[in-house]
Amino acid sequence: MPEQLVLLLELLLEEAELSVSSLRTIKRTYDLQKQDAEVRHRWCELVVKHKYAQAYGDVEHFLIHDQAMGVYLYGELMVQEDSRQQALARHCLSLVQNEMDQSARRVVEEMVL
Incomplete structure (x- = not known):
């Protein structure tokens, strides 16, 4: 059930560390x-928190x-102080900025640019 998966992923977000193997197994x-x-939003939060680069495509897709639902994730990508994640946020914004709601775009641009 989706509700159960959300709960599981929220509990996993509380973990300080998760191995690449664990993340791969969860996804599969x-x-x-x-x-x-x-x-998928909770999954993306896990990917960002644990810098699971193999699933950055999932974050981009989201x-x-x-x-x-993505505004929060842009902020998470930027606060990690990881150049690869920040580049991902900028790349995604460049792909969708013309389609985004104007107020959401302004908020994201303030975080990303």
Whole structure:
């Protein structure tokens, strides 16, 4: 159930460290890219928090296709002080800025630029 997956991912977000192997297993076991936006959002938070570079494509997909829920993720990408994550945020913004809601775009631009 999506609600159960959201709860699981929220609990995992409380963990200080997760191994690449654990993250890979979670993604594969629960087929996270095929879940609803709430589940995918939590997954993306895990990816960003643990700097799981192999799943940055999932974050990009989320930011492009779930723009309304993506504003928070832009902030998370920028506060990690990881140049690769910051570049990902800038790249995604450049792809969707003309399609974004104007107020959301302003908020994201303030974080990213």
